[in-house]
Amino acid sequence: MSNLTLRNVVKRYGKTEVVRGASFEIAEGEFVSLLGPSGCGKTTILRMVAGLLEPSGGEILIGSREVTRLPPDKRNIGLVFQSYALFPHMTVFDNVAFGLRRRKEEPAEITRRVNEALEMVRLSGYGSRYPRELSGGQQQRVAMARAIAPRPSVLLFDEPLSNLDASLRDEMQIELKRLQSELAITTLFVTHDQAEALSLSDRVGVMYNGVIQQLDAPEAIYHRPVNAFVASFIGKPNRVSGVMRGGSLDLGGDLVIRAEAGHLANGTAAEAFIRQEALQVQSSPVEGALRGTVALRSFSGPQVQLVVRLGTGAELVVDVPSSAEAAALTPGETVWLGLHPRDVIVLAKEV
Amino acid sequence: MTTLHPTRSVTAIALLVLAFLQIPVLVVILASFSETSYLTIPPQGVTLKWYEAVLSDPTYLRAIKNSLILACASTAISLVLGVAAAYALFRRVLPGSEAITSLLISPLVVPSVVVGVAMLQYFTLTGFRGSFMVLIIAHVVITVPYILRSVLASLSGLDLSVEEAARCLGANGFTTFRLVTLPLIKPGLVAGALFAFVTSMENVPVTIFLASAKQTTLPILIFSSVEMGVNPSVAAISTLLIVATALVLLVAERWTGFHKFA
Numbered sequence: 362m363s364n365l366t367l368r369n370v371v372k373r374y375g376k377t378e379v380v381r382g383a384s385f386e387i388a389e390g391e392f393v394s395l396l397g398p399s400g401c402g403k404t405t406i407l408r409m410v411a412g413l414l415e416p417s418g419g420e421i422l423i424g425s426r427e428v429t430r431l432p433p434d435k436r437n438i439g440l441v442f443q444s445y446a447l448f449p450h451m452t453v454f455d456n457v458a459f460g461l462r463r464r465k466e467e468p469a470e471i472t473r474r475v476n477e478a479l480e481m482v483r484l485s486g487y488g489s490r491y492p493r494e495l496s497g498g499q500q501q502r503v504a505m506a507r508a509i510a511p512r513p514s515v516l517l518f519d520e521p522l523s524n525l526d527a528s529l530r531d532e533m534q535i536e537l538k539r540l541q542s543e544l545a546i547t548t549l550f551v552t553h554d555q556a557e558a559l560s561l562s563d564r565v566g567v568m569y570n571g572v573i574q575q576l577d578a579p580e581a582i583y584h585r586p587v588n589a590f591v592a593s594f595i596g597k598p599n600r601v602s603g604v605m606r607g608g609s610l611d612l613g614g615d616l617v618i619r620a621e622a623g624h625l626a627n628g629t630a631a632e633a634f635i636r637q638e639a640l641q642v643q644s645s646p647v648e649g650a651l652r653g654t655v656a657l658r659s660f661s662g663p664q665v666q667l668v669v670r671l672g673t674g675a676e677l678v679v680d681v682p683s684s685a686e687a688a689a690l691t692p693g694e695t696v697w698l699g700l701h702p703r704d705v706i707v708l709a710k711e712v
Numbered sequence: 713m714t715t716l717h718p719t720r721s722v723t724a725i726a727l728l729v730l731a732f733l734q735i736p737v738l739v740v741i742l743a744s745f746s747e748t749s750y751l752t753i754p755p756q757g758v759t760l761k762w763y764e765a766v767l768s769d770p771t772y773l774r775a776i777k778n779s780l781i782l783a784c785a786s787t788a789i790s791l792v793l794g795v796a797a798a799y800a801l802f803r804r805v806l807p808g809s810e811a812i813t814s815l816l817i818s819p820l821v822v823p824s825v826v827v828g829v830a831m832l833q834y835f836t837l838t839g840f841r842g843s844f845m846v847l848i849i850a851h852v853v854i855t856v857p858y859i860l861r862s863v864l865a866s867l868s869g870l871d872l873s874v875e876e877a878a879r880c881l882g883a884n885g886f887t888t889f890r891l892v893t894l895p896l897i898k899p900g901l902v903a904g905a906l907f908a909f910v911t912s913m914e915n916v917p918v919t920i921f922l923a924s925a926k927q928t929t930l931p932i933l934i935f936s937s938v939e940m941g942v943n944p945s946v947a948a949i950s951t952l953l954i955v956a957t958a959l960v961l962l963v964a965e966r967w968t969g970f971h972k973f974a
Contacts, residue, residue: 413876433879440880446873450895459891463882504877511881 363424363514364389365410365547370419372405379405381571382419387515390545393576394558397568398594403551406568407517410549412436423514434463436515439508439546443520445500447492453479453503454488460511478506481540498529502536509544516541518550522557534561555595559583567591585706592634592706599637599677602710605629610707614672616651618700622707630710637680639704642667642687643697650697653677655690669696737954744947751942762948772933772949778923779930782844783912786851790908793852794859795901799893801860802867813864817857824917827854832921842924850922851912858911859904866900899968906964910957 365387372380380402387393395403408414410421412433420429428436439460448456457475466474479485482502492500501521508516521537522530538561541548552558558565559579566576567590575587586592593600603612608623610633618633625631643650656676657668665688667679677698681687690696739753744762746755766772797816801809819827831850835841870893878888894901916931923929930949937946 411876411880413879432884433876434882434884436880437882438880440877442873442877444871444873446871446877448874448878448892459878459883460881463887507877507881 363547364391365515365549366422367406367410368420368422370406370409370421371417372402372409372414373417379571380409380416383573384419385566385573385576387547387549389547392541392548392550392561392563393566394550394552394562394564395566395568395573396552396555396558396594399553401568402571403553403568404519407519407549407551410515411438411440411517437511437513438515438517439511439513440517440519441501441504441508441521443523445492445497445504445524447500447503447507449492451491452488453484453490453492453495456492456503457488457507457510459507464511474510475506478510479503481509481543482506482536497525498533501525501533505537505540509540509546513546516544516546516548518548518552520552521550523552523554530557537561559595567594569594586634586708589632589634589708589711592708596636597678598634598706599640600632600634601671601675601677602630602632605631605707609702610705612671612673612675616671616673618651618705619649619702620705620707621702622705625707625709631707632710634706634708635677635700636704637666637678639700640677640679641699642669642679642681642690643699644687644690644694645697647697647699650699651677652695652697655692655694655696658690658692660688667696669698740947740950741954744944744951746944746947749943751944751947762944763952766945766949766952769945771928772930772945774926775928775930775933778927779913782847782851782929783909785848786855786912787905787908789848789852790855790859791901791905794856794904794908795863795897797856798860798863798867799889802864802870813860816860819854820857820861824854824915828918828921831918835922841922844927847919847922847927850918851915854915854918855908855911858907859901862900862904862907863897864900866897870896902964902968906960909960913953 367383367385370380370383371378383402383406385393395406397403405414409416412428412431412435416429420427422428423436423438448459451459454475457478458471461471461474475488476485479488482505484499484502484506487495487499487503492503495503501524504521522533525533534557541561550558550561559582562579564576565579565582566573567582568574569590575582575591577585582591583595586595592598601610601612601618603610603618605611605622605625606617606627608625609620610618610622610631612618618635620633622631646652651671653669653671655667656670659666660683663683665681665683667681667687667690669677669679671677679698687696742753742755743751745758745760746752747757747759747761748755800806801813806812831853832841835846840846874892874896875888878892879885883891914931915929916935919929920932920935923932930953934946934949
């Protein structure tokens with residue numbers, strides 16, 4: 362086990378830069394996710410760490426060992442693929458034993474460690490089965506057992522849960538988290554699913570356009586995004602623009618969103634990002650609340666979603682628990698939206 | 713159930729077509745047991761003397777030996793070249809993979825006689841004509857397409873991440889090929905090798921231009937014996953070929969279930 366360091370890693374295809382200078386460090390035993398839309402370069406970084414792609418520049422270190430140009434088999438890594446990539450012609454036992462055999466372990470030791478790994482993923486007794494005889498979830502657990510059995514220095518996951526259906530995915534998420542914390546292996550996890558990234562990781566790196574926009578604890582990513590991309594990518598926040606006035610955002614038309622953004626000078630063009638759950642809907646006037654009209658209402662079981670149109674024409678989406686009083690509001694009614702200045706994320710408009 | 717009737721008639725037609733195609737084979741087998749010195753159906757009496765005649769005739773024995781050596785050597789060389797080519801074409805190591813594939817497969821499309829004449833001219837010009845190696849090279853050219861095609865077919869079903877998984881688990885490139893890729897393309901490989909072997913064993917149009925009298929292969933010998941007057945020894949040797957082919961196919965199918973890739 363060791364830490365993973367990337368220093369200014371670049372990947373270019375012709376003139377297109379797919380990864381533009383990625384630098385970060387994953388501490389020993391830490392779980393870091395790279396999160397971003399498809400094509401953002403997250404998988405490219407993972408494949409460069411694995412040695413399946415050669416970086417165009419920069420260096421990659423596992424522990425203190427420089428591995429930038431080493432082939433995958435010289436890196437001591439474990440990789441779990443989206444497609445599982447089990448060896449279809451081998452039994453579960455032989456799949457899991459593959460890495461151990463390459464390391465020339467004693468047969469008794471191989472048997473012991475394969476069984477140990479299968480036990481960890483709760484597949485004891487499945488050793489003699491073939492991959493095709495297993496369900497998708499079981500196959501992915503075999504893939505995990507295969508990756509951890511040789512005790513890699515770094516564990517890599519390439520969207521491992523996206524081929525599974527929703528209920529199985531939640532179950533596997535818990536399984537994965539438990540496994541990783543038990544083993545305390547340095548882990549790099551690539552996904553486009555933000556819930557997955559936020560719930561599993563010690564830190565999340567949000568990627569866009571080949572650049573890691575922000576690498577931070579999940580809470581910080583969610584509550585203190587550094588730029589508009591991160592703010593709008595995580596969750597589906599309301600986004601309104603206006604001009605700064607005394608640390609608050611003036612939307613015009615007498616509408617002011619109170620915020621704590623004193624660092625932005627008066628007159629700065631800025632945007633406010635407001636989480637749907639941060640807005641409180643009231644049917645009577647409240648001091649400092651935004652007045653608007655319900656434009657749409659949709660019921661989804663536990664929640665009712667209201668679209669509220671403000672006087673400026675801007676629309677805000679609000680989630681209300683379906684048991685709350687506000688859930689009974691119908692389109693056309695006038696409402697007041699209250700929110701705590703602390704819950705408003707204000708960022709200067711990017712040019 | 714009304715649906716049974718069309719099914720029955722389809723079955724009947726299928727059986728008829730099959731019978732039509734297989735009757736010549738049956739005729740040859742039956743004729744080989746006839747006591748007469750000419751081919752006749754039904755056979756007059758039952759004898760194995762034609763088999764004895766063939767298997768004790770040094771001309772036939774040499775032709776069988778030539779054919780087997782030629783088929784084994786060209787299949788082995790084609791396997792190595794074909795698998796390597798298929799793998800490189802599949803991984804797109806070179807630009808223009810489609811064009812290269814078509815070029816390598818072209819001996820299947822070009823009439824064999826044309827290939828034969830072309831080779832004759834080429835090897836005469838280069839002065840290599842008459843060497844057994846020339847025959848092997850010619851047979852490699854006409855058998856490589858079969859291996860290339862069937863190996864490409866089984867590669868197309870291969871998930872590349874399986875190879876990457878092996879690399880990440882500590883296997884080098886060669887070990888990965890040996891332990892992962894090769895077993896997964898085995899059915900296609902066996903199917904291709906069988907086709908290659910059979911193609912080499914039965915080839916006349918290319919061989920006839922290149923083989924010297926000493927290098928005569930079995931199909932050429934059969935061909936010329938028929939020209940000189942047919943007696944049941946030709947039927948006997950043909951029957952032996954049929955039985956050998958059937959056995960090989962049976963064993964290969966049992967071993968790999970290769971029919972999916974043929």
